[in-house]
Amino acid sequence: MTEKKKEKKTKAWSNKKQPRSLKEALEKKLSKKEKEKLITSFDSVGDIAVIQIHDDLQKKAKIIGEALLATNRQFKTVCMVSGEHKGLFRVQPVKIIAGKRSKKAMYKESGSQFLVELGKVFFSPRLSTERMRISQLIKENEVIGAFFAGVGPFPIVFTRLSGMKKAYAVELNPEAYKGLLHNIALNKCQNKIEPILGDVKKVVPKMLLGKCDRVVMPLPKGGESFLKEAMLALKPKGGIVHFYRFVDKETGAEEPLKEIGEAAEEVGMKTKVLRNKKVRSFSASKEQIVIDFLAKPKRLK
Ligand SMILES: C[S@@+](CC[C@H](N)C(=O)[O-])C[C@H]1O[C@@H](n2cnc3c(N)ncnc32)[C@H](O)[C@@H]1O
Incomplete structure (x- = not known):
């Protein structure tokens, strides 16, 4: 027109x-x-x-x-x-x-800006409250594993709102990784975020074993198969994982709690659930939840 x-x-x-x-x-x-x-x-x-x-x-x-x-x-x-x-x-x-x-949008959240190309990368403004909530939990100088980073909303908001030392932002989609690099530069957080293009399954054993105080896992469909990697990325003293998952409203956290227990067993860790809450309703029968849990090696008290 x-x-x-x-x-x-x-x-x-x-x-x-x-x-x-x-x-x-x-x-x-x-x-x-x-x-x-x-x-x-x-x-x-x-x-x-x-x-x-x-x-x-x-x-x-x-x-x-x-x-x-x-x-x-x-x-x-x-x-x-x-x-x-x-x-x-x-x-x-x-x-x-x-x-x-x-389809290129400039999105603003918590004082940060994001260039997002809709239809090429995942992006949802609906997790902004979660990004703020986790930012408030992050302690001074923590190292964060920002798995499934997309174009960077979690690690970039953490940089602005928390005193974290550094985040490793891991993303598999080359288009999203390109957006992540762009948004890191746009928000001037090159000294706080290390972007990594690759599969969490391969990146963790290669470069993130024992490095993080906290891991965020915003992959609510399929994230359960990366629970072991999340726990292995934690420092030897242990740390915290934020695990997102779609569940049936009827059964709630039952299945994901079982998955956490099984993954912990396989890597010789014990866990304690700190919080288990609904993030949003997804459909008539499904909702998205987040489970925050502490994981540490079994031998530690
Ligand atoms: C639900 S999106 C979340 C993106 C971003 N954290 C956000 O909130 O906008 C999940 C992201 O994980 C990426 N992903 C899926 N499997 C992955 C894997 N094995 N390793 C690394 N990234 C992966 C997808 O490409 C996608 O960008």
Whole structure:
């Protein structure tokens, strides 16, 4: 669309009474049935809004996107989710439905900035409270294992909000690693974060054995197969692990607690759960939880 046409479109909205909500903006554009299927919540990643659109409303995606732009002037682009988080890299495909044709967002959190290219890397603003919570638990001069680092939100927020000495940020997706390098430079934390491109399974035995006071594991689907590596990365006196996991609401932490116990047994460690809490609801039957646990060699008291 040309700049002139875009201007005309924005004017058309601004000449009318400014709609206060997405529902109100779509009042005359969707049928009663369609309105019932409209999902009004969305994620904000900088100036990009990411919204889910019900299958039956796919033909109205552009109209919904434009209404979202009209009611939330901070956004320049609206993307719709076009598939599930996929594969090892947990990337969620998204499609631009309105506004500027760019999937690059500049996202701000806790005084740090992140360049995120949606559709190429995993990114979720929903764990910001967790990043703040863990920052407050980190003690002066701690060394952190930031596993599954993505474009760097955990270690970069830790640099800003805690007195940590250093974080090893391990990431397997080359695109996310590129973003991690960019964001480390953007936030001037080169002296605090060591980025490592590779698989946690291989990186830990090669370079992180016994190095960390604390390990964060934000891989809620599949993270359980890296529990041994997390414990092996802890210093000989032991340390703390933050383990994220999707669980059935009915059974809760039962399965992950078993997994922690089994992994600890295999590496000759004992564990003590410090905290076990829900992070967010994921679907009708599933939720994301985090278990903070202390792990130390069995021979130590
Ligand atoms: C759920 S995302 C979390 C990313 C980031 N911590 C965040 O919160 O935005 C998990 C990340 O782990 C990476 N990953 C998956 N398997 C891995 C492995 N074996 N070793 C290192 N990174 C891995 C994925 O590429 C993805 O970027």
